[in-house]
Amino acid sequence: MTIVKSILIFLLAGICEIGGGYLVWLWLKEDKPFWYGILGAVILTFYGAVATWQTNSFGRVYAAYGGIFIALSLLWAWKFDGFKPDRYDIIGALIALIGVCIIFYAPRSIQQ
Template sequence: MVAIKSLLVFILAGLCEIGGGYLVWLWLKEDKPVWYGIVGGIILALYGVVVTLQPAGFGRVYATYGGIFIVMALIWAWQVDGFKPDKYDLIGAAIALVGVCIIYYAPRQ
């Protein structure tokens, strides 16, 4: 149950970071109204709070989140931007995800 809770926190953090960053991107790169950037900045700040809900230390949490972010960014690009990941994107994401699961969820003494 602890692993499921931590995965949900990582996913929520990813949605905040990617969603907030995407709104800032749209504001600056796609000429959307300034409120996109403001809302994006607020959501990005919320990401900084959400990620602290993890029980592990800063380094391990951020290392693990990096791999989860890779997978979520590819999913976001595929679903929102119409980017189609190729086999190398998928292989790289799978390797990153396996690595971070070892880092975060491996039993320790």
């Protein structure tokens, strides 16, 4: 799998998880209509399938996805929730993304 394709899958998974979770949050915490929760649940279910499109092992995919999730969550909150990340949020997200690159994209021998 190419790096670009795997990054796109990670981004789609993140958007589905964060977007679906955000809709459920709005329904339960912000008194939005019930259909927000239903749509959020459907999107969260789709997220579970999207993650399986990665060709690596479950543990490595989900470990790397955690770093992607951190960065995307901060971007989502900034764009949709009025949260402004500070320099420590940004530094932490960058460290997490460096971890993603090491975990998921570092060259490994075939004998693993």
